Amino acid sequence: MDFNEKLKQLRQNKDWTQEKLAEKLFISRTAISKWESGRGFPSIESLKAISQVFDISIDELLSNSELISIAENDKKKQQQRFQHLLLGILDCMTGLLIFLPIFGQARGNHIAFVSMWQLSPETAALKTILSILVILTTLFGVYEIIFVDKGQKLVIRISLMLTLLGTLIFILTRHPYPSAYLLIILTIKGAILLDKH
Numbered sequence: 001m002d003f004n005e006k007l008k009q010l011r012q013n014k015d016w017t018q019e020k021l022a023e024k025l026f027i028s029r030t031a032i033s034k035w036e037s038g039r040g041f042p043s044i045e046s047l048k049a050i051s052q053v054f055d056i057s058i059d060e061l062l063s064n065s066e067l068i069s070i071a072e073n074d075k076k077k078q079q080q081r082f083q084h085l086l087l088g089i090l091d092c093m094t095g096l097l098i099f100l101p102i103f104g105q106a107r108g109n110h111i112a113f114v115s116m117w118q119l120s121p122e123t124a125a126l127k128t129i130l131s132i133l134v135i136l137t138t139l140f141g142v143y144e145i146i147f148v149d150k151g152q153k154l155v156i157r158i159s160l161m162l163t164l165l166g167t168l169i170f171i172l173t174r175h176p177y178p179s180a181y182l183l184i185i186l187t188i189k190g191a192i193l194l195d196k197h
Helices: 003-013 018-025 029-036 044-054 064-098 121-146 153-172 176-196
Strands: 103-107 110-114
Touching (some): 003 029, 018 029, 044 064, 064 121, 064 153, 064 176, 103 176, 121 153, 153 176
Antiparallel strands (some): 103 110
C-alpha cells in the first residue's frame, strides 16, 4: 500500500476529517488533501509528526522508494534555500560600494580614491543614479535573505539583472574598481547557479 492510501486509512480509522488531522499536525487541510491524493509527499518534519500522531513508525508509513524520494526532495529544497541565501548575501555586499573608497576622483593633478558618498558635487545626478541602483540591489538582497523559502526563478533573474545592470553602468561611467567588484559578484553568482544544475 502506498503512503497516500495508508494516510487516508489511518485517518479514517480514527474517524478524523482532513481538517481534524490538519489541526493535529499544525498544517493546512490542502496539504492533507494533496498527500492523500498522491500529488506529493510531506516533508521529513511532517512525517515525524504524522508518525507521532498515529503512533506508527515512519518505516511503516513509507516504502523504501517513497522514503528515498522524500529525502531527495528535502535535500533539493535545502540546496535551493542555501543558494538563494548566498545570492541574497552577495546582493547585500553590493551595499559596500557606498562605503568602500574605490571610486577614482580627480583632485588637482592626481586621482584620489573616495567612497560613493564622497564623489564631487559635479556628479550629483550620476551619484544619485548609482546610489539608487546600489541601495535597490542591497534591499533586494535583504528580501532574498528574509524570504529565502519563497525563492523562484524570477528572484534569481532579478538578482542577476541588478548585478549585470550595475556592472554595465559602472563600466559606462568609467569606474573600473566598482565594475570589477560587481563583475566578481556576478561571476560568483554564475558559479552558484551553474553548480545548481
